[in-house]
Amino acid sequence: MAMILDAFMSKFSALLADLVYEEVIMQLGVKDELHKLRQRMRSIQCLLKDAEKKKFDESAIELWFAELKDVMYDAEDIIDLCRIEGTQLLTDQNPKSKTSLVCCDFSSAFSCFTSVPLRHDIGNRIKDINGRLNQIYEDRKHYKLEKSTISKTPQINLLDSRQTSSMVDPFIVGREVEVAANSLVDHLLGDMVDEKCRLFAITGMGGVGKTTLAQKVFNHPKIQTYFNVTVWVCVSQTYLETELLKQVIRGAKGNYGDSNTKEELQRILRDSVTSIQSLFLVLDDVWESDVWINLFRVPFYNSNRSVRVLITTRDENIVNKMQIAYIHSVTYLSEESSWDMLRRRLFLEEQEELANGLRELGLMLVNKCKGLPLAIKVIAELSGALYLSFEDLPSHLKQCFLYFSLYREDAQLDPHEFAQLWVAEGFITKQQDSLMEDLAEECFNELLNRNLLLPKDYDGKCRMHDLIRSLTIFLSKEETSFGDLNVRNSTRSIKLRRISVANQEAAVEILDCIADQGALRTLLASSSDLLLDDERLRRLSHLRVLDISHTQIQILPDSIGKLVHLRYLNLNHTHITTIPKSIEQLTNLQFLDISFCKKLGQLPSGITQLHNLRRLSCTQLPSLGQLPELKELSIEDATKIKKIGPEFLGSDVNSTRIAFPKLERLQILNFPELEEWSFGTEVEQNTSPRLKLLPCLQKLIIRNCPLFKQLPEGLKYSSMKSLEIVGARRLKSVDNLSAKIEELHLSYCEKLKVVCCAPTLKTLEVQECKALSCVKKLDSLQKLSFNDFEEESLPEWLLKFLQQRGLQNDSNDDFLLDLYCSDEVIQKCIKGGSYWDLIQHIPRVKMFSVSELVNAVSNLIFPMQIFN
Known part of the structure; x- marks a missing residue:
C-alpha cells in the first residue's frame, strides 16, 4: 500500500524527538545530524498538504512524492538497523544481560555502540539521508509549494468508539x-x-x-x-x-x-x-x-x-x-425505496416531522444516485463520492484503509488478523495503558463505521465492495501489487513495497522481478505455489511481513534468520518439519503463527530469545514464560499433551522472576488428551511470594479439553479477570480463581458440580452444565445468564440465588437475569407462575425461548413491572 507520508513522518518525528536528547548520542557524534534529520522532516511535512492539492494538476509532483517516500523508507530501515546492531553489541560485551536488553527502548538503543567503524557507518548513512532530504526541500521552490500547519494524529478513544455488529447491514437491505x-x-x-x-x-x-x-x-x-x-x-x-x-x-x-x-x-x-x-x-x-x-x-x-x-x-x-x-x-431502487433507505441511514424513522422537512432534499440526493444502493449508502454517510470518503479519513486511518488493496474481491477480512498486520507494519502509534492490537481493531471498526467496509452476518468478518476496493488499488498502485503480471513489463521506475500473490502460477516470476529492487517490505503468499528457497529469501532482506501460510513449503530456509526487520511471520497450515535455529536472530519478530503445522516435530530452544514476540499461535507447549513482550498466546490442537507442567513457565524460573510478565490473553484449544495442569509445588503452595505469575492476564480460554479435570491452584495468584471454559466434560469443580475475577463463562461441562467464585465476580454465564448443584460467592454479581432449552424447571442453585437476591432491598440495583429456556420455565416466571415470587424482585429480566410466541417479546430487556 502507498505510504501515507503525513502519518509516517509524524510517528517517525516523535521517535527521533526522544533520540536526539539522549546523552549517549554525544558518544556517537551524530546528535547534530539526528537533529537536522528531524528538523528537515518537519519542514517538509509542512509542505505535504499543498503538494497533495497540486499533484493532480502537476504530474511532476508525483516524482517529488516518490523520492520523499524512498528516503523515508530508507531512514526507517537505518534506525531499525541501529537498534538491532546496538543490541547485539551489548550482548557481545555482556552476555549475562540478555534479559535486560529487551528493556532498551527505541531511543536508548544508541547507548549500545562502542564500535568505532560501526558508529562511523551509521553516521555516514544518516548524513546521506539528510543530504537527500535537503535536496527534496530545495525542490519545493520549483513546484511552488507552500507551508501549512502539521496536523496532529488523533488519539483513539476506546471508550467513545461505537461498537459494531457482525449482522448484515439493515440499512442497505430494504x-x-x-x-x-x-x-x-x-x-x-x-x-x-x-x-x-x-x-x-x-x-x-x-x-x-x-x-x-x-x-x-x-x-x-x-x-x-x-x-x-x-x-x-x-x-x-x-x-x-x-x-x-x-x-x-x-x-x-x-x-x-x-x-x-x-x-x-x-x-x-x-x-x-x-x-x-x-x-x-x-x-x-x-x-x-x-x-x-x-x-x-x-x-x-x-x-x-x-x-x-x-x-x-x-x-x-x-x-x-x-x-x-x-x-x-436486480433493477435500480425506485425513488420511494431510495428515499426510504436514505431516511433509515440517517436515523430519521422515528422523527417524522424532521424527515418530512428533509424529504425534498433527500429526493434530490437519491435521484443523483440513480437507484444504486451503494451510492445511497455512501452519500448518506459522507455526502460525496468514494474519493471524498478516503479524503475524509485521518492520515493514520488512510494507511490502514489502503492495506485492503492487497486482498482479492469478496475476501473475508478478519479484524484480528489486520490488527496484527497493522501493528507489524508500524501503522499503530502506542498509547499509554492501551494494547496496540486493541487500538488497531478500533481503527478497523472505525473504517466499518464509516461504511468503507461491509459487515458480514457471521463470524465477525467483513468484506469490501469491489468499487471501494478499486479505489484502494488506484491510490496505492505505485507501491502495491495484487499479483499483477504487468509488474514485469512496467516501464516506470516503480518500487513495489508490498505484494500479494494472487495468480499462483506467476508467483515466482513476479517475486524475482521485484526482489532485486531491494525495497519489498510485505509479501502475502498464502495458499500460493510459492516456494521460498535460501537464495530467494536472502534477496528479501527488507521484509517486515511474510505470510506463506497454507502453502506446500516443507523446509524453512536457514536464511530466514537474515530477515532482521521481520515483525510478522505466518507459517500456519504448512508442511514444515523443523524451524531453523537461526530464527532466534529475528529479535524484532512480534507475531509468529505456527499452528496446524502437523509435521512440525519440535520448536527450537532459541524461540525463547524472541524478546519482542507479542503473539504466538502454535500446537506445542514451549517454555515461553520468560518472553517479556508476549501479550497473546494461543495453543491449538495439541493432540498428544496429557499434562501441562511447570516447564511451561520457563526453564529458569526462580523465586525472583516473573512468569509471562505481559501476557494478557491465553487460549488452550482442542487438547483431547489433556488431564492435568500444574504450575509446580513452588507456585501452587506460594512458597515464593516474590515469584509473580501471569501478572497482566486478562482472559483465559479453555475449549474442547474433554478430559481436563481441575484448574491449577496457582491460578489464584494471577490477575485473571475473565475465564471461559467450554467442553471440559470431566471437570467437577471450578475454584482457585483469581481474586480479581469479574467474568466466568461455563458451557458443556457435564460433570461440573461446584463453582466457587470470588466476591469480585460481576458476570456469570452457565450453559448446559446439568450436574451443577452449588455456586458460591455471588454477592457482587451484576449479570447472570442461564442457558438450557430442555429442562422444564430451573436448577436448585439458581432458585436459591434468586431467593437470596429477593431479600436484598437496593434501589440502585441494576442486576440483569438472562434466561434461555423452555416455554415451561417461562410460564413459571410470569405472574401467577410458581417462580413469580422469586422473579418479581429482579430489576431486569431478558428471556428467550424456542417458542415463536415468546420470541415476539423476548428480545427486549424489560423491568419486571410489565408483568403486572
Missing part, C-alpha cells in the same frame, strides 16, 4: 431485497424431488445489490434448514479452475489430498456431493459461462443428488448459455 429473497427461495426449493440439479441466476449492473440479495438467500432460514451443505464461492474475473474446485470440495466436506488436476478434482467433487443429501452453492461474480459448463455441470449432474446453484453476474449473455431455471434481474 423491503425490496427481502421480497426478492423470499421469492428466490421459493423458486429454489420448488421441484426438489423431480429435478436433481437446477441452476438459478441473479443479474444486474455492478453495485446494484446482486451480492447483497444472494447473501440474503444464502442465509435464509429455509435454505439453511433444507440443504445439508451450503457453500459460497466468489469467482471474479481472474480465477484458477483447480482452486474453484478445491473450494467447493472443502465446503462439501470432501478431501482432495494431493490431487491437483482438473479431472481428479472433478471426480472428487462428484463423490463428495454424492456422499451428502443436498447442496446449495452460490457462485458470486461470474464473468464467463465456462465456470459452470466446464467445471461444475458434469460433477453435479453425475452426483445424482439435490443440487441448487445460484450465480450472480453482470452479463446476461452468460446466463443465456446455461440452462437457467429462473433468472432474477
Whole structure:
C-alpha cells in the first residue's frame, strides 16, 4: 500500500524527538545530524498538504512524492538497523544481560555502540539521508509549494468508539431485497424431488445489490434448514479452475489430498456431493459461462443428488448459455425505496416531522444516485463520492484503509488478523495503558463505521465492495501489487513495497522481478505455489511481513534468520518439519503463527530469545514464560499433551522472576488428551511470594479439553479477570480463581458440580452444565445468564440465588437475569407462575425461548413491572 507520508513522518518525528536528547548520542557524534534529520522532516511535512492539492494538476509532483517516500523508507530501515546492531553489541560485551536488553527502548538503543567503524557507518548513512532530504526541500521552490500547519494524529478513544455488529447491514437491505429473497427461495426449493440439479441466476449492473440479495438467500432460514451443505464461492474475473474446485470440495466436506488436476478434482467433487443429501452453492461474480459448463455441470449432474446453484453476474449473455431455471434481474431502487433507505441511514424513522422537512432534499440526493444502493449508502454517510470518503479519513486511518488493496474481491477480512498486520507494519502509534492490537481493531471498526467496509452476518468478518476496493488499488498502485503480471513489463521506475500473490502460477516470476529492487517490505503468499528457497529469501532482506501460510513449503530456509526487520511471520497450515535455529536472530519478530503445522516435530530452544514476540499461535507447549513482550498466546490442537507442567513457565524460573510478565490473553484449544495442569509445588503452595505469575492476564480460554479435570491452584495468584471454559466434560469443580475475577463463562461441562467464585465476580454465564448443584460467592454479581432449552424447571442453585437476591432491598440495583429456556420455565416466571415470587424482585429480566410466541417479546430487556 502507498505510504501515507503525513502519518509516517509524524510517528517517525516523535521517535527521533526522544533520540536526539539522549546523552549517549554525544558518544556517537551524530546528535547534530539526528537533529537536522528531524528538523528537515518537519519542514517538509509542512509542505505535504499543498503538494497533495497540486499533484493532480502537476504530474511532476508525483516524482517529488516518490523520492520523499524512498528516503523515508530508507531512514526507517537505518534506525531499525541501529537498534538491532546496538543490541547485539551489548550482548557481545555482556552476555549475562540478555534479559535486560529487551528493556532498551527505541531511543536508548544508541547507548549500545562502542564500535568505532560501526558508529562511523551509521553516521555516514544518516548524513546521506539528510543530504537527500535537503535536496527534496530545495525542490519545493520549483513546484511552488507552500507551508501549512502539521496536523496532529488523533488519539483513539476506546471508550467513545461505537461498537459494531457482525449482522448484515439493515440499512442497505430494504423491503425490496427481502421480497426478492423470499421469492428466490421459493423458486429454489420448488421441484426438489423431480429435478436433481437446477441452476438459478441473479443479474444486474455492478453495485446494484446482486451480492447483497444472494447473501440474503444464502442465509435464509429455509435454505439453511433444507440443504445439508451450503457453500459460497466468489469467482471474479481472474480465477484458477483447480482452486474453484478445491473450494467447493472443502465446503462439501470432501478431501482432495494431493490431487491437483482438473479431472481428479472433478471426480472428487462428484463423490463428495454424492456422499451428502443436498447442496446449495452460490457462485458470486461470474464473468464467463465456462465456470459452470466446464467445471461444475458434469460433477453435479453425475452426483445424482439435490443440487441448487445460484450465480450472480453482470452479463446476461452468460446466463443465456446455461440452462437457467429462473433468472432474477436486480433493477435500480425506485425513488420511494431510495428515499426510504436514505431516511433509515440517517436515523430519521422515528422523527417524522424532521424527515418530512428533509424529504425534498433527500429526493434530490437519491435521484443523483440513480437507484444504486451503494451510492445511497455512501452519500448518506459522507455526502460525496468514494474519493471524498478516503479524503475524509485521518492520515493514520488512510494507511490502514489502503492495506485492503492487497486482498482479492469478496475476501473475508478478519479484524484480528489486520490488527496484527497493522501493528507489524508500524501503522499503530502506542498509547499509554492501551494494547496496540486493541487500538488497531478500533481503527478497523472505525473504517466499518464509516461504511468503507461491509459487515458480514457471521463470524465477525467483513468484506469490501469491489468499487471501494478499486479505489484502494488506484491510490496505492505505485507501491502495491495484487499479483499483477504487468509488474514485469512496467516501464516506470516503480518500487513495489508490498505484494500479494494472487495468480499462483506467476508467483515466482513476479517475486524475482521485484526482489532485486531491494525495497519489498510485505509479501502475502498464502495458499500460493510459492516456494521460498535460501537464495530467494536472502534477496528479501527488507521484509517486515511474510505470510506463506497454507502453502506446500516443507523446509524453512536457514536464511530466514537474515530477515532482521521481520515483525510478522505466518507459517500456519504448512508442511514444515523443523524451524531453523537461526530464527532466534529475528529479535524484532512480534507475531509468529505456527499452528496446524502437523509435521512440525519440535520448536527450537532459541524461540525463547524472541524478546519482542507479542503473539504466538502454535500446537506445542514451549517454555515461553520468560518472553517479556508476549501479550497473546494461543495453543491449538495439541493432540498428544496429557499434562501441562511447570516447564511451561520457563526453564529458569526462580523465586525472583516473573512468569509471562505481559501476557494478557491465553487460549488452550482442542487438547483431547489433556488431564492435568500444574504450575509446580513452588507456585501452587506460594512458597515464593516474590515469584509473580501471569501478572497482566486478562482472559483465559479453555475449549474442547474433554478430559481436563481441575484448574491449577496457582491460578489464584494471577490477575485473571475473565475465564471461559467450554467442553471440559470431566471437570467437577471450578475454584482457585483469581481474586480479581469479574467474568466466568461455563458451557458443556457435564460433570461440573461446584463453582466457587470470588466476591469480585460481576458476570456469570452457565450453559448446559446439568450436574451443577452449588455456586458460591455471588454477592457482587451484576449479570447472570442461564442457558438450557430442555429442562422444564430451573436448577436448585439458581432458585436459591434468586431467593437470596429477593431479600436484598437496593434501589440502585441494576442486576440483569438472562434466561434461555423452555416455554415451561417461562410460564413459571410470569405472574401467577410458581417462580413469580422469586422473579418479581429482579430489576431486569431478558428471556428467550424456542417458542415463536415468546420470541415476539423476548428480545427486549424489560423491568419486571410489565408483568403486572
